[in-house]
Amino acid sequence: MRPPLKFAVIGIDHNHIYGMINGLIGEGAEFTGWATSAETPLSQCQRFGESYPDVPMVEPDALLDDASVQLIVSAAINDQRAGIAIAAMQAGKDAFVDKPGCTTLSELEAIRECVNATGRKWVVCFSERLQVESVTLADQLIREGRIGKVVQTVGLGPHRHNPSLRANWFWQRLRYGGILTDICAHQFDQFLHFTGSTQASVVTAHIGNVANPDRPDFQDFGEVLLEGNGGRGYARVDWLTPDGLPTWGDGRMTILGTHGTIELRKYIDIAGRPGKDHVFLADQKGVEHFEATGAGLPFFGKFYTDIIERTEVAMTQAHAFLATQLALQAQAKAESQQ
Amino acid sequence: MRPPLKFAVIGIDHNHIYGMINGLIGEGAEFTGWATSAETPLSQCQRFGESYPDVPMVEPDALLDDASVQLIVSAAINDQRAGIAIAAMQAGKDAFVDKPGCTTLSELEAIRECVNATGRKWVVCFSERLQVESVTLADQLIREGRIGKVVQTVGLGPHRHNPSLRANWFWQRLRYGGILTDICAHQFDQFLHFTGSTQASVVTAHIGNVANPDRPDFQDFGEVLLEGNGGRGYARVDWLTPDGLPTWGDGRMTILGTHGTIELRKYIDIAGRPGKDHVFLADQKGVEHFEATGAGLPFFGKFYTDIIERTEVAMTQAHAFLATQLALQAQAKAESQQ
Structure with missing residues (x-):
């Protein structure tokens, strides 16, 4: 029996969010709540809500304040992902963000500092x-x-x-x-x-x-x-x-x-x-x-373990940083x- | 009835020579004689001679001196192709060489000068x-x-x-x-x-x-x-x-x-x-x-016509130069x- 893993979602603006959530649920993680930006079209919110009818839509702060949530998952609008990931890590949670993980080199620097300061993980879902x-x-x-x-x-x-x-x-x-x-x-x-x-x-x-x-x-x-x-x-x-x-x-x-x-x-x-x-x-x-x-x-199973065990088998932190840095530099x- | 086109070969060191010759013969051109370097392995000469049993192997100068030959075809060793093409053009013939047409930028410059001075063609067989x-x-x-x-x-x-x-x-x-x-x-x-x-x-x-x-x-x-x-x-x-x-x-x-x-x-x-x-x-x-x-x-038929009519339908002179120049610059x- 695996130790429990509870996650919440902040930002559903890209459809990749479904693959990210379903990969975690498939490993037995528990999806506890979701939030998204005021910009997310209502139709998208409705479709998302119908896909996970038992999971409540709540205010983002409620998810960040919930000590039982270990992981924040985000496919927010690209330029919002860095802020969400940093807020998650500062609240003591790991961050699992859709690619691109952020949109500027200064955001990447801020994420790097936050990872170093908090010891939390910042993992990018390179779905391809x-x-x-x-x-x-x-x-x-x-x-x-x-x-x-x-x-x-x-x-x-x-x-x-x-x-x-x-x-x-x-x-x-x-x-x-x-x-x-x-x-x-x-x-x-x-x-x-x-x-x-x-x-x-x-x-x-x-x-x-x-x-x-x-x-x-x-x-x-x-x-x-x-x-x-x-x-x-x-x-x-x-x-x-x-x-x-x-x-x-x-x-x-x-x-x-x-x-x-x-x-x-x-x-x-x-x-x-x-x-x-x-x-x-x-x-x-x-x-x-x-x-x-x-x-x-195999990614999602390893990632689940990485969160629980604080290992880096699914993806090293250095890999997520380097891949993103190359993209921004290019x-x-x-x-x-x- | 097409006007006649007689060609000779100097240099059979790459097997591409067969495609070049057969393409021309297929259009009705007449293969009149061949020569190659002393370095070409005997077995290669034998095989070539057996492929074209009616075509005599002669000295290169005899081919260059033969006023009835309009085109010299070459798949000599790469670093010999420029010299053969220049000799052919100076003898009043067009040159059709396997790729690479030459191996240095100074050779390419010499070929360009020779084309300008003689009005002859230098065409490279980009077989791919x-x-x-x-x-x-x-x-x-x-x-x-x-x-x-x-x-x-x-x-x-x-x-x-x-x-x-x-x-x-x-x-x-x-x-x-x-x-x-x-x-x-x-x-x-x-x-x-x-x-x-x-x-x-x-x-x-x-x-x-x-x-x-x-x-x-x-x-x-x-x-x-x-x-x-x-x-x-x-x-x-x-x-x-x-x-x-x-x-x-x-x-x-x-x-x-x-x-x-x-x-x-x-x-x-x-x-x-x-x-x-x-x-x-x-x-x-x-x-x-x-x-x-x-x-x-369609290349060989157009090339045949280009030689007879002095047109540039099969390949422009500028194209052969630019493709080769890019290769040497790269x-x-x-x-x-x-």
Whole structure:
């Protein structure tokens, strides 16, 4: 029997909140209450309330004051996440925030100081790794030595921007943080993870608006080249997924090793096999396709334990900081060259 | 009835020579004679001679002195190609050379001066575009407007290095020219072609030796980020194709447009459909797979005409120069950061 873990939610502005909550509930954590900003559309609040009918909506302070709550989970508007995480940690709770964990380098510095001062955890939900079963399988193949030493990753992260469904903040640079801060956050995380890098820097970064001239503050294209102490990485992200693609994005991760390659077609094997989480391996012996559905998502179980045991198995604090720092540095670098 | 075109070969050191010759013969050109360096292995000469039993092997000067020969074709050792092309043009013939067209920027300058002085053509056989039917189909889909305006290309060009089959020059930096000069040449060509760029620069470039420590002069990894007046491009090349892959490399080209994407799986649909030249389109209407085999290779017919008519339909002189210049600049940039 696991020790109990009670969590509350502050900020439901991105749908990622469902995956974060359900991952914790799946491990037996107890969802005790939720709050969100006055900006969150009523329809979104209603849908959320109906999804968790037994969990009360209360004032955020009530959640922070509740000593039985150990963890605050947030998918608030991007520029509100730092403040919520800091308030949570100052109230003696760990913070589990949707990516991007924050939108400026000074916010990141404040979070770092708060972690150091409080001893609390700040963990970012990089869902394109932590909630993708093909990643679990790739990790296993790499551990088995199937591709030798990882030397590089290429990540392609197209997204559909669904303009009619988006709130105003989605289009405002200061609120969403820029494309490299926001959706490319996943790519920095995966690059560090697969190359095993604990130090890394941005070689070059670029952003653009190539297809949304009516939204001048929006960035629909971004790319970054990375150098780490475990390997190199390139990533491209965009908001250009065409309407005809049956998923929100043909997210791919190609992992190059000294003796083989792994390709993850995470969400679709385009015009090919049904389903998601397709893994393609080429190694010294041959070529193999794996269906990774069922490989499991070990993150949430480990994270639960990390909170209880004060360990760092699911994600090190240093990893959450470095992935976020790279994203913010890349964003700043790209914008300085505009 | 086409006007006659007679060509000769000087330098058969890379197997690409067969594709170059057969493309020309397929258009009705006449192959009149061949020569190669004293370094070319005898077995290679024998095999070549058996492939074209009616074509005599003669001294190179005899080919250059033969006024009936209009075109010299070369897949000599990389560092010999510039000299052969210049000699051909000075003898009043056009030059059609395997990539890389040359190995240093000063050679490129000499070629440029020779083209200007003689009015002859210097055309580089970028086979990963010119001899790939999936490219023909992609060109057609782009012309039809299926993906809107092209904004970026990502090219992955893994190669198998087959160490037991390679001559000494293959491992020597000064002779092969470096990995970005050599196999990445294809990528510069494709980037310019698909983005329609007529001006471009190297943002950043990198080379490494990650899996061949016993060959210190060899570069088995290279990458480059490009910016053009028609779009952006990233390319990664390597000599790390694992033995288990049934082809020499899982060459891919992803073309991102404002309204769709095209992916070319040129040589293999890994662990999937048989054959080569697979094209995947995602556009506003849906997702589609095309078998491009049979789409044709228009390059050689156009090139034949260009020689006769002195036009530039198959490839502009400026394109051959710019693609090669980018490769040499990228190589220099990467090596200066080593």
